Amino acid sequence: MTDSSDKKYPVPTIRRLPSYLRVIKALDFEGREFVSATDIANELGIDSIKVRKDLAYTEATGKPRVGYRITELMHGIRSIIGWDRNSEAILVGAGCLGSALLGFPGFSKRGLNFVAAFDADREKYGTYVHECEIKPIEELEKFITERLIEIAVLTVPSFAAQQVTDRLVNAGIKGIWNFSPVRLKVPPSVVVQSENLMSGLAVFMVRMARGAE
Amino acid sequence: MTDSSDKKYPVPTIRRLPSYLRVIKALDFEGREFVSATDIANELGIDSIKVRKDLAYTEATGKPRVGYRITELMHGIRSIIGWDRNSEAILVGAGCLGSALLGFPGFSKRGLNFVAAFDADREKYGTYVHECEIKPIEELEKFITERLIEIAVLTVPSFAAQQVTDRLVNAGIKGIWNFSPVRLKVPPSVVVQSENLMSGLAVFMVRMARGAE
Missing domain, CATH: 1.10.10.10 (Winged helix-like DNA-binding domain superfamily/Winged helix DNA-binding domain)
Incomplete structure (x- = not known):
């Protein structure tokens, strides 16, 4: 930092x-x-x-x-x-985990407001997940630049993570909350905060094998 | 430890x-x-x-x-x-986050196999989420003791977290992967590994406010 x-x-x-x-x-x-x-x-x-x-x-x-x-x-x-501020955010990748995050009641209370979600699956376009509209991934850049969105939550599959990240950064995103296991390459001015469930699982399993705390 | x-x-x-x-x-x-x-x-x-x-x-x-x-x-x-071993696990709380975790393809590959999920919502009983049957919470103890389950993934609302934990521990659960924000009280022999999304969000927001890495 x-x-x-x-x-x-x-x-x-x-x-x-x-x-x-x-x-x-x-x-x-x-x-x-x-x-x-x-x-x-x-x-x-x-x-x-x-x-x-x-x-x-x-x-x-x-x-x-x-x-x-x-x-x-x-x-x-x-x-x-920063929970006294309000930030508009988008979510990219409205699969299982993405949909769960859209429905998480804690985020909006903490200043993170999802204004749209994007997905590559045509069948999802125009549907709503927890009151958030799923838009075509093609509209990603247009939405970010028009709404001046700075925060993206990334829940796409691993193979798409870097490519989507590049698009987000080029469109002006300043911070990515990354739920994919990929280490994203971004310019120094962009903040990436990664949550890695597999790291948590690994620690849990080792502690279980060890048997006690 | x-x-x-x-x-x-x-x-x-x-x-x-x-x-x-x-x-x-x-x-x-x-x-x-x-x-x-x-x-x-x-x-x-x-x-x-x-x-x-x-x-x-x-x-x-x-x-x-x-x-x-x-x-x-x-x-x-x-x-x-521990990803060369295979562990049977149950999930308690088949809401948004719980359902997303049940569908996470990475877990079974890493030795964590969900054999059942439990919920307090009667309407969910007998339905399947990602091939995992949702059972009534009343059957929790019976299932754990009969199947000798040692691992539980906890995705219940905060208000229910400690009470469900007590039931899990009494039934013989040895490790809890906790996704509720509550600090669970357990005997020293039981492992609790907590994932706290809100901690991650807080770090992300502070780094965003700071502007760069």
Whole structure:
């Protein structure tokens, strides 16, 4: 990553913030006004010192014996992880996994709004998956440039991943959330975030073979 | 993790092994007999020293200027990550994400075979998703104990996750691949591997805001 930003948040911190947010939202829902790092740590079964360090990045100020004001902390976490903004996104590859992602209720709440999905299967054109229209892959570039879309979620088969990526990048996409197992080649200005289920499966299987944690 | 195993593989190594396997399987398919750490490193855009260290865990022996015999290396990687074994698994929660996972072609090739799925929705009972029968959640314990199932993939809504987990553990499940955002409480003997899409989304959004890599 570059140093182009003023603030740098450690990736492990960023990965933990959504679970903190989930815990304090539940407390907020119950009518609580304050939360301590220890409350969050206990709920998630992690070290409270780690939680305290992570929360320091939010710039919310904790008071001794009272903790953090929940509304302030929610705002701080959301603004770090960008869930206070709204981004339009497209999805390319409306197969099993793609369709599941289109229906995931958590994304729009977190600022990621699917405005269209694209697929190469003619039979899908004009159909809707979870209120999102499936459009012909031929219309990909036109849609991206006209709507100034910057984010694409990639759920195409491996063999098509790089070719579709090239088209996305040429059309102006700035970030790709990649669910294919392929390592995508993109210019340095484009962000690729890859989720690899097979890595997770491998770790799971090794831990199972080992027998316990 | 415990020290109960003879060998310990670093988690980052385990996470990388599936992508190495993908690269060398493609070379094998092309008729190649040998592969070097540099070949793999170049294909994946990572450091060749890292690849060499990772491959050392496979106990495959590389020859200078020739590299590793591909068949030997594939065997070595598969045996580390358990993809040379076959495990029966159940899936609980046949919603959007669960159905997508049932249809994922990669799992059975990697030794994870879904033999049944369970759901609380009566309308789904007896239907099939990707050749896997959806059974009533009431039959969960009976099925696990009769078939001696040890692995469960959890794709239920958050509110049901802990309760279903307790039932799985009581019935004898030894490992849970958890796709709910909940931190599950289990006895130390049970392995929980959690995939958290929201963590991935958070990292993606922060990197997008930062603008480049």
